[in-house]
Amino acid sequence: MDTTLRITSARAGSDFVARIEKVSGQKLLACYQCGKCSAGCPMAAYMDVLPNQIIRLAQLGMQEQLLAARSIWMCVSCLTCNSRCPKDIKIAEVIESLRMTALRDGQRNDHLNIMELSPEARAVLPPIATISAMRKLTS
Amino acid sequence: MGNENKPMKLVYYPGCTLKNQATNFDVSTVSSMAKLDVEVEEMAQWNCCGTVHALDSDNVMNRVAPITNLIRVKEANASEFMTSCAMCYNTLKRANIDVKQRADALETINDFLSLEKTKYEGDVDVLHLLEYLRDRVGFDKLAERVTKPLKGLRVACYYGCLLVRPKEVAFDDVENPMVMENLVRALGATPVDFSYKTECCGAYQTVDKPEVIAGRTDKIMGSAHEEQADLVVVSCPLCAFNLDFRQDDAKRLNPDFHNMPVLYFTQLMALAFGCDESALRFDLQHIDPLPALAARGLG
Numbered sequence: 001m002d003t004t005l006r007i008t009s010a011r012a013g014s015d016f017v018a019r020i021e022k023v024s025g026q027k028l029l030a031c032y033q034c035g036k037c038s039a040g041c042p043m044a045a046y047m048d049v050l051p052n053q054i055i056r057l058a059q060l061g062m063q064e065q066l067l068a069a070r071s072i073w074m075c076v077s078c079l080t081c082n083s084r085c086p087k088d089i090k091i092a093e094v095i096e097s098l099r100m101t102a103l104r105d106g107q108r109n110d111h112l113n114i115m116e117l118s119p120e121a122r123a124v125l126p127p128i129a130t131i132s133a134m135r136k137l138t139s
Numbered sequence: 140m141g142n143e144n145k146p147m148k149l150v151y152y153p154g155c156t157l158k159n160q161a162t163n164f165d166v167s168t169v170s171s172m173a174k175l176d177v178e179v180e181e182m183a184q185w186n187c188c189g190t191v192h193a194l195d196s197d198n199v200m201n202r203v204a205p206i207t208n209l210i211r212v213k214e215a216n217a218s219e220f221m222t223s224c225a226m227c228y229n230t231l232k233r234a235n236i237d238v239k240q241r242a243d244a245l246e247t248i249n250d251f252l253s254l255e256k257t258k259y260e261g262d263v264d265v266l267h268l269l270e271y272l273r274d275r276v277g278f279d280k281l282a283e284r285v286t287k288p289l290k291g292l293r294v295a296c297y298y299g300c301l302l303v304r305p306k307e308v309a310f311d312d313v314e315n316p317m318v319m320e321n322l323v324r325a326l327g328a329t330p331v332d333f334s335y336k337t338e339c340c341g342a343y344q345t346v347d348k349p350e351v352i353a354g355r356t357d358k359i360m361g362s363a364h365e366e367q368a369d370l371v372v373v374s375c376p377l378c379a380f381n382l383d384f385r386q387d388d389a390k391r392l393n394p395d396f397h398n399m400p401v402l403y404f405t406q407l408m409a410l411a412f413g414c415d416e417s418a419l420r421f422d423l424q425h426i427d428p429l430p431a432l433a434a435r436g437l438g
């Protein structure tokens with residue numbers, strides 16, 4: 001990440017943080033930034049903000065940065081991070097909450113348009129792929 | 140296990156993909172189970188499970204589809220049912236665990252489904268076929284039914300995510316599951332070490348980012364190739380699509396990529412039980428498995 005972070009506790013107790021904690025069911029402050037989640041993430045190479053950084057930004061209530069991150073659309077809920085976190089934090093649940101926050105904002109901020117794919121591409125895709133992608137990436 | 144005259148009955152949820160592109164998974168499931176005296180009975184009525192479990196706790200809506208299926212199982216007078224698709228298994232099982240733990244969510248779903256004649260009360264068990272084979276049939280018994288031992292065939296067993304994560308859903312070790320290796324051994328084949336066996340393939344990113352899947356497939360299949368596997372077996376039609384059909388993309392990414400067939404574990408069983416092509420449907424594979432099998436004197 002090449003963003004400059006100004007660390008402040010001003011937003012840590014914000015409504016945004018409270019909502020992410022509620023919807024994900026996670027205590028964000030339990031994270032001690034060991035980085036194990038990012039180390040095993042199969043999608044890390046395609047992310048702009050790594051999973052441990054997502055948790056850090058979420059602790060700090062950095063809503064704009066989080067909702068603009070490519071990462072939340074790259075994570076595929078494989079749960080590798082969840083199963084390895086020494087603090088038992090469900091990182092995938094936090095990311096899902098972020099994705100859903102973006103998708104539920106009423107703007108139809110979809111990250112997939114199936115009809116933009118070529119007919120050939122669509123013809124080979126099994127329903128298991130298209131249905132899961134639409135559940136995760138569209139409102 | 141019943142005797143020859145009285146086969147065991149097992150309610151079966153195939154899922155959408157086994158009725159579309161993955162017909163080979165469906166027919167090999169039914170045929171291989173028949174060889175084990177288990178009559179799999181497809182549910183008279185079922186709907187798509189929704190494919191993915193909603194990780195946002197307030198998303199009760201996405202739990203309705205899996206729970207409707209559990210109601211159909213109850214209506215078939217059964218208390219358990221089996222699916223061979225890892226993704227269906229994961230989604231159905233997690234919805235089941237979730238509503239058992241959260242009475243309020245279950246109540247909301249039952250209220251929403253008020254026109255249903257049956258209420259769901261957390262009283263159905265979800266089984267994966269691999270778990271059923273290991274715990275109910277037994278691999279010793281299974282080995283007795285092998286008529287065509289897969290001698291010399293080197294098999295890499297790929298679990299992906301859905302059979303082992305989260306741990307509440309896993310029926311084997313989360314980091315180093317062995318159930319498929321033990322099955323493969325019972326069929327006479329040789330399982331290889333496979334360090335990428337629980338490494339995710341990139342899942343639904345395949346829909347609009349095949350280049351991402353190409354990278355995953357290159358790594359995962361490359362690891363199987365390094366272990367000198369003849370083929371990879373899977374339990375999920377999405378893993379199968381990514382690892383098999385996306386090999387063309389992997390080859391474009393890495394010219395040294397070696398093509399390797401990808402089969403469902405049920406096809407390997409059907410093969411070892413002497414089933415014919417109508418139960419195998421190798422014509423539906425992207426990478427033809429026949430040369431790899433012929434090289435080991437099988438096929």
Ligand code: SF4
Nearest residue numbers: 031033034035037085
């Ligand atoms: S693995 Fe857990 S504790 Fe470690 S950085 Fe990730 S979320 Fe934080």
Ligand code: SF4
Nearest residue numbers: 041075076078079081
């Ligand atoms: S769930 Fe998402 S963040 Fe976690 S390891 Fe998988 S892809 Fe990475």
Ligand code: SF4
Nearest residue numbers: 154155156187188190
């Ligand atoms: S995995 Fe698929 S395709 Fe399979 S039933 Fe569940 S959702 Fe429908």
Ligand code: SF4
Nearest residue numbers: 299300340342377378
């Ligand atoms: S499809 Fe890929 S992502 Fe899904 S379980 Fe199979 S491995 Fe994981």
